Amino acid sequence: MGRVALDHVSKRFDDVAAVDDLSLDVADEEFLVLLGPSGCGKSTALRMIAGLEDPTAGTITIGDRVVNDVEAKDRDISMVFQSYALYPHMTVRKNIEFPLRSRKVAVAEREQLVRDAAASLALEPLLDRKPAQLSGGQRQRVALARAIVRRPQAFLMDEPLSNLDAKLRVQTRAELVELQRRLSATVIYVTHDQVEAMTMGHRIAVLDGGVLQQVGAPQDVYARPANLFVARFIGSPPMNTVTGRIDRIDDTLVAQIPGGHIPLEAELASAVTASGVDEVVIGVRPEDLRFDTADGVPARVSVVESLGHERHVVCRLDDQQLVIVRQDAHDVPPVEQSPTFLVADPAALHVFDPASGNRIGV
Amino acid sequence: MAASGVTLTPARKRLRRREHGLAYLLLIPSLVIFGVFVFWPLVHNVYLGFFRNPPFPGLPSKYVGFDQYRDVLTSQTFVDSVKTTFLFAILTVPVGIALGLGLAILAHQKLRGIGVYRTFFSSTVATSVAVAAVIFGTLMNPQVGLLPWLGLTTNPAILQNPDWALIAVAVVTVWQTLGLTFILMAAGLQGVPDELFEAARVDGAGAWSRFWHVTLPMMSPTIFFAVVIGTIFALQSFGQIDILTQGGPLKKTNVLTYYIYDTLQRQSDPGKAAVLAVALFFFTLILALAQIRLLERRVSYER
Amino acid sequence: MSVDARALHRRKVWRNVGRYTLLTVLAVIVLFPIYITIVNSLLPARDIFQQPPKFFPTDPQFGSYREAWNAGHMGNYLKNSIIVTVIITTGQVVTAILAGYAFAILEFPFKRLLFVVFLATLMVPFEVTIVTNVSTISNLGWYDTYAGLAVPFLATGFGAFLMRQAFLTLPRELRDAAALDGYGHWRFLWRVAVPLARPAVAALSVFAFLAAWNQYLWPLLITKDDRLRTVQIGLKQLQSVSIDQVNVTFAGAIIAVIPLVILLLFFQKHLVRGLTAGAVKG
Numbered sequence: 001m002g003r004v005a006l007d008h009v010s011k012r013f014d015d016v017a018a019v020d021d022l023s024l025d026v027a028d029e030e031f032l033v034l035l036g037p038s039g040c041g042k043s044t045a046l047r048m049i050a051g052l053e054d055p056t057a058g059t060i061t062i063g064d065r066v067v068n069d070v071e072a073k074d075r076d077i078s079m080v081f082q083s084y085a086l087y088p089h090m091t092v093r094k095n096i097e098f099p100l101r102s103r104k105v106a107v108a109e110r111e112q113l114v115r116d117a118a119a120s121l122a123l124e125p126l127l128d129r130k131p132a133q134l135s136g137g138q139r140q141r142v143a144l145a146r147a148i149v150r151r152p153q154a155f156l157m158d159e160p161l162s163n164l165d166a167k168l169r170v171q172t173r174a175e176l177v178e179l180q181r182r183l184s185a186t187v188i189y190v191t192h193d194q195v196e197a198m199t200m201g202h203r204i205a206v207l208d209g210g211v212l213q214q215v216g217a218p219q220d221v222y223a224r225p226a227n228l229f230v231a232r233f234i235g236s237p238p239m240n241t242v243t244g245r246i247d248r249i250d251d252t253l254v255a256q257i258p259g260g261h262i263p264l265e266a267e268l269a270s271a272v273t274a275s276g277v278d279e280v281v282i283g284v285r286p287e288d289l290r291f292d293t294a295d296g297v298p299a300r301v302s303v304v305e306s307l308g309h310e311r312h313v314v315c316r317l318d319d320q321q322l323v324i325v326r327q328d329a330h331d332v333p334p335v336e337q338s339p340t341f342l343v344a345d346p347a348a349l350h351v352f353d354p355a356s357g358n359r360i361g362v
Numbered sequence: 363m364a365a366s367g368v369t370l371t372p373a374r375k376r377l378r379r380r381e382h383g384l385a386y387l388l389l390i391p392s393l394v395i396f397g398v399f400v401f402w403p404l405v406h407n408v409y410l411g412f413f414r415n416p417p418f419p420g421l422p423s424k425y426v427g428f429d430q431y432r433d434v435l436t437s438q439t440f441v442d443s444v445k446t447t448f449l450f451a452i453l454t455v456p457v458g459i460a461l462g463l464g465l466a467i468l469a470h471q472k473l474r475g476i477g478v479y480r481t482f483f484s485s486t487v488a489t490s491v492a493v494a495a496v497i498f499g500t501l502m503n504p505q506v507g508l509l510p511w512l513g514l515t516t517n518p519a520i521l522q523n524p525d526w527a528l529i530a531v532a533v534v535t536v537w538q539t540l541g542l543t544f545i546l547m548a549a550g551l552q553g554v555p556d557e558l559f560e561a562a563r564v565d566g567a568g569a570w571s572r573f574w575h576v577t578l579p580m581m582s583p584t585i586f587f588a589v590v591i592g593t594i595f596a597l598q599s600f601g602q603i604d605i606l607t608q609g610g611p612l613k614k615t616n617v618l619t620y621y622i623y624d625t626l627q628r629q630s631d632p633g634k635a636a637v638l639a640v641a642l643f644f645f646t647l648i649l650a651l652a653q654i655r656l657l658e659r660r661v662s663y664e665r
Numbered sequence: 666m667s668v669d670a671r672a673l674h675r676r677k678v679w680r681n682v683g684r685y686t687l688l689t690v691l692a693v694i695v696l697f698p699i700y701i702t703i704v705n706s707l708l709p710a711r712d713i714f715q716q717p718p719k720f721f722p723t724d725p726q727f728g729s730y731r732e733a734w735n736a737g738h739m740g741n742y743l744k745n746s747i748i749v750t751v752i753i754t755t756g757q758v759v760t761a762i763l764a765g766y767a768f769a770i771l772e773f774p775f776k777r778l779l780f781v782v783f784l785a786t787l788m789v790p791f792e793v794t795i796v797t798n799v800s801t802i803s804n805l806g807w808y809d810t811y812a813g814l815a816v817p818f819l820a821t822g823f824g825a826f827l828m829r830q831a832f833l834t835l836p837r838e839l840r841d842a843a844a845l846d847g848y849g850h851w852r853f854l855w856r857v858a859v860p861l862a863r864p865a866v867a868a869l870s871v872f873a874f875l876a877a878w879n880q881y882l883w884p885l886l887i888t889k890d891d892r893l894r895t896v897q898i899g900l901k902q903l904q905s906v907s908i909d910q911v912n913v914t915f916a917g918a919i920i921a922v923i924p925l926v927i928l929l930l931f932f933q934k935h936l937v938r939g940l941t942a943g944a945v946k947g
Contacts, residue, residue: 052560069676073566085561098575146565237736267494299610368861382852385773388763392783395760400786400815401796410796465695468688473681482692484933485699488925490879492897493918495902497702505910508701515791540695601881605901614912623882632796639745639793646790 002063002076002095002153002186003028006048010057011044011210018044020210022058026154026188031180033201034190039234041210043188046156049188051075063153074101078147082159085140086131086146086172092118093127096145103150117149120179137168144179146312154186161196173200194234198222206230224350228357231350237312239283240323243354246278254350255282259318271361272351279286280360281352286312287325288348291334296341299323315342404643410636423633426430434637439613439621441446443638444645446528447617452595453532454539459588461536461620462543467577469544470551480548491601494538499606524614531615534602539595543588550584551577567660590653618642669789681692699922707729720867729912730920733903737913738891742899746878747924749814749917756819758870764820765828766854770772770840780829786822791882799820799886809890820876825868831865832858867939874928 004026011019019041026032034042041107047053049060051072059066067075078099086095096117100110118124121141131139140160147155159207160176161169180187191197197204198218206229207216214226225231232240244255244262253269254261262282264272272280291313299315301321311327313334323342334340351360405424413423434440469480486494501508520526541554558580562572578585600619603609609616609624616624618638626635706729707722734740767773768780798817807813835858843853859866882896894902900921907913929936 048562050564052563061601072560072563073568077564079564081557081559081561083555083557085555086555087558087561087576090575098562098567099565102568102571381771382773385767385771385776388767388771392760392764392825393779395817395820396782396786396822398801399798400789400794400847403794403801404789406797407793441782450796465691468691471684473684473872475687476688479688479692481898482696485696487936488877488922490897490921490925491700491881493902494698494898495920496914496918499904500914501698501701502912513760524720537695537698545933545937594790598792601897604881604885605904619792619882622795623885626796626799627886632800636796639796643790643793650788 003061004154004188005061006049007059007061009048009055009060010046010149011041011048011053011054017210019048019055021338022207022210024205024212024214024215026186028186029184031177031187031189031200031202033197033204034188034207035192035194035197035204035233036207036213037192039326040207042207043158045207046079046158046188046190046209047235049154050079052078052154076153077156078152078154079148079156080140080143080160082162084131084160084163086138086139086142086144086179088131091128091130091359092123092134092142092145095131096123096149099146099150102131113149115146116176120182120303121145121150136164136171140164140172144176147237148183148185151183154188155180157187157189159191160189161191163191167183174277176200188326195236196236204234206233208233224359224362225283226359228281228283228352231352235285237286237324237326239285239350240289241283241352242317242321242323243281246272246280255280255316257282257297258321259299260343262297262349263346264349268346268349268351268361275360276351277353277360279354281348282346283352284344286324288345289323289325289342290344291325292341292343294341296343299340301336301338301340304333304336306333315340369603374502394565407544407636407639410633412638413629413633415633422569429641430633431637433627434634439616440641442613443616443618443621444641446613446615447597447619447645450528450532450535450599450615450617451593454535454596454599455589455592456658457483457532458539458543458592459547459585460537462547462588463581463585464539465544466547466551467573469548470602483544484541486538487545489538489541491535491538491599492605494534495602495605497532498534498537512597518611521607524612527611528615531602531606534606535596535599538602543592546584546588547581550581553584554580586657590650593653594646595647595648597642688782695918698897702918706835706919708912710912711912720740726912729910732907732910732913733796733917733920736900737903737917738894739896739903739908739917742894744792745797745811745899745926746896749811749884750874750877752811752815753818754870754873756815756851757821757824757873757877760820760867761824761828761869762859762866762946764825765830765832766858768825768829769832769835770858771850773849783825795882798883802887805888809893811893812885814884814893814895817883818880821873824873827865827869828862831862835861837889864938866937867932867935871928871932871935873888878925 006022006024007023009019010017013295022041024032025307034045037040044100048055049062051067051070055068058070061067062075062077062327087098094109096114097110100113105113115124120126123141123145124136126138126142131142134142143160157176159362161172166286173196180314189196189200190326199220199323203215203217204221206213206221208229214221214230216224219229222234225234225239229240232241244257247254247256247261249261249263251273253264255264257356292319297317301313302316303314305312305314309329311329311331311333313324313325313327315325317323325342352358353360393538399598411431412427414426415423420449465483469476469483499521500506504510504515509515509520514520514524516523520530530634554577558576559572562576593622597617598619599617600623603615603617603620604623607615609620618641622638622642625631625638701720704720704722707725707727709724709726764783768776768783802808802813802817805813807816838851839857839861843857848856872879877899880895881897884898888894888898891902900917903917904914
């Protein structure tokens with residue numbers, strides 16, 4: 001296994017930068033998720049690591065060598081494609097065997113490796129079938145078997161779960177993580193699904209418009225998003241954001257929002273003052289809000305959505321902006337259309353500069 | 363049709379009958395054309411073969427039953443003509459498909475301006491058999507042609523040379539059909555998902571391995587179609603032979619179609635021509651069926 | 666750029682140079698006959714095929730085109746070809762639409778048998794029909810007429826097959842909605858089905874045009890009058906008449922090519938569709 005490093009890698013098509021100055025270090029045996037919306041450059045970055053595209057600038061390192069001018073087949077990596085890309089005219093056995101044949105591995109050793117790969121993905125009964133006779137989940141496992149049969153330095157996966165139905169996706173998610181642990185493999189995993197990113201990765205690298213927004217462990221990215229994009233992209237239901245004017249009330253720095261104000265505690269206040277902005281975007285996650293009868297920001301309860309184990313309460317501020325509050329099922333649900341007050345844990349506030357989107361403060 | 367258990371009211375029956383009537387009405391134009399110009403001639407052609415034509419026009423033809431069939435089909439000219447026809451097919455079909463496929467693969471690369479090359483490679487589709495024959499006929503003319511400059515002189519000149527004439531005609535045919543073959547192959551190549559090639563690259567397959575394990579299998583339906591249709595067309599080649607060699611020299615380019623034409627027009631012998639035409643029909647049919655039987659097994663239809 | 670990237674870039678440039686060179690060489694080989702034809706059609710008579718040959722007309726003479734068009738009758742041949750081809754194409758498309766609709770949408774007894782009959786026409790090679798067809802045409806008095814040139818080809822099994830495929834892809838609900846709106850089959854066919862099947866109609870038209878334009882054996886058999894000659898036979902005639910005027914012959918060849926070039930410039934896409942329709946079915 002090995003590490004993968006991207007050093008100031010860019011990919012330009014005419015004057016559009018699909019990947020813009022991306023630097024990323026993937027450690028050995030790490031499961032790194034490249035997360036972002038469609039068109040953010042994550043697939044392009046993956047294909048550059050694979051050698052299917054050439055970077056316009058920057059170097060790509062796999063293991064301990066720079067692979068910029070090394071062909072895809074010599075980079076010692078495997079790839080699982082979104083559509084699996086199984087060879088339709090070959091049996092499952094031959095599909096798994098194909099990467100070994102290209103490398104002229106001895107027949108006996110080949111058969112053993114194929115058997116091992118098939119066994120680890122429970123594919124033995126299907127070895128003589130053709131891809132057309134398999135279900136979506138089975139095809140995906142064949143694609144995985146083909147990838148692991150060579151024991152490459154790194155596995156690249158391009159949205160491998162997106163063609164599976166929801167239930168199978170949850171099950172396969174766990175199986176993929178188990179597989180990675182079992183093989184002690186380095187995995188670079190591309191997805192647009194933040195749930196997959198949060199549950200599978202050791203670290204998440206968030207991309208938007210070809211630019212790296214933030215990289216860190218799932219909890220860190222969740223708890224301390226580096227900018228508004230990351231804050232809104234990660235977390236479901238998404239973080240509530242509201243723009244407020246900076247003001248002083250009784251010696252306390254506050255953010256004036258429609259209908260009320262949000263006090264900023266000491267450390268946050270000094271960071272805001274230091275940044276010199278007069279307007280901020282306040283972010284608060286739905287689970288960090290609670291209802292109060294008298295104190296806080298006034299709001300009106302709009303819709304109460306019960307999900308069984310929890311409740312999403314959609315409220316409207318004075319200017320009709322939506323705010324979602326997450327409540328435990330055991331709490332008392334508020335009455336729809338009733339007025340209420342929203343209070344946030346001051347330590348759970350996120351503050352962003354509206355101009356740059358960047359996080360202000362701790 | 364009628365679902366079982368549903369009784370048809372008179373109104374429904376009328377509606378149903380009207381639909382039948384309309385359907386037949388729509389088919390009649392095509393069926394009339396087919397009847398008069400395809401099926402009747404086919405049957406009549408077999409019948410015509412039973413009549414031997416007199417050496418002088420104006421005299422009645424004589425019913426000889428299968429004798430004429432036997433005589434014509436065992437004649438040396440006929441056997442030679444069949445050999446020439448098959449040789450011609452062998453010279454043109456595999457080469458044409460290989461070239462078309464090769465050019466299509468080259469034109470499938472993601473290069474700037476590759477569209478221009480695709481237009482160039484498909485350009486011969488604007489030429490007809492007559493145009494190609496006239497052009498090449500002149501180029502291969504020993505006096506005014508281009509061959510001396512290329513150093514490709516033969517003695518006698520290439521189109522009058524019994525050893526080379528058929529090859530020359532084959533070259534002209536391959537060139538003329540190249541455009542169409544290229545377009546067909548390029549279209550087939552488009553249907554192969556790019557990800558399959560990428561997966562093969564990542565799996566370590568070099569260019570030749572990718573061709574053998576991905577391109578060829580995925581293109582097999584298209585190639586199969588090209589082989590069957592290409593053979594049928596090769597067996598029906600006529601125009602270029604009429605313009606370039608007229609069946610000669612020494613009957614070395616006397617493919618069956620030309621033999622039929624020559625027999626009908628020059629020798630005014632419709633009975634014999636009819637026999638030859640029936641022979642051509644059977645060869646075409648048998649060859650097509652044989653190809654389908656032998657090759658379709660090896661074609662992989664996915665999904 | 667770092668040193669590595671520069672080296673990679675250099676390698677890439679060389680690889681691309683190689684690719685473009687190969688492509689260009691092949692393109693030159695493929696285009697050469699047409700190119701040399703154009704060049705020679707523009708050369709003055711004395712320059713034709715002198716050794717070594719001239720590859721560029723330094724003093725283009727368009728007179729050979731005029732000669733081919735008028736004295737060589739190419740203009741007339743072109744007119745005949747266009748008329749006959751348009752008649753055949755229109756006929757094939759119309760009969761194909763009618764038959765395709767019947768097979769795709771309507772239900773009637775012997776439907777499957779009749780469809781086999783249509784497909785069987787594809788199996789019958791043209792040569793088997795020529796003996797009888799020549800005499801049929803002769804008996805009808807259609808020798809040396811546009812009717813004789815066009816009528817035998819007004820219907821094809823391929824056309825019916827193509828249009829049937831196209832009409833089969835129309836959603837069932839469309840027919841039902843039209844029926845509720847009071848549309849009989851005839852109006853539905855021409856107002857809804859055909860407009861929706863436009864790509865298939867275009868593909869068939871291009872295909873039929875190409876096939877009809879390139880006909881050789883049939884016009885050769887049933888036209889003797891020079892006034893009725895189509896462009897393919899006309900070109901052969903031109904060659905034998907101007908045997909020592911190569912530039913005129915070549916001008917005639919180019920004239921014969923130009924209409925197809927125009928057609929394909931606009932309709933290449935449809936030709937591809939027509940071809941692949943056959944290939945997919947196999």
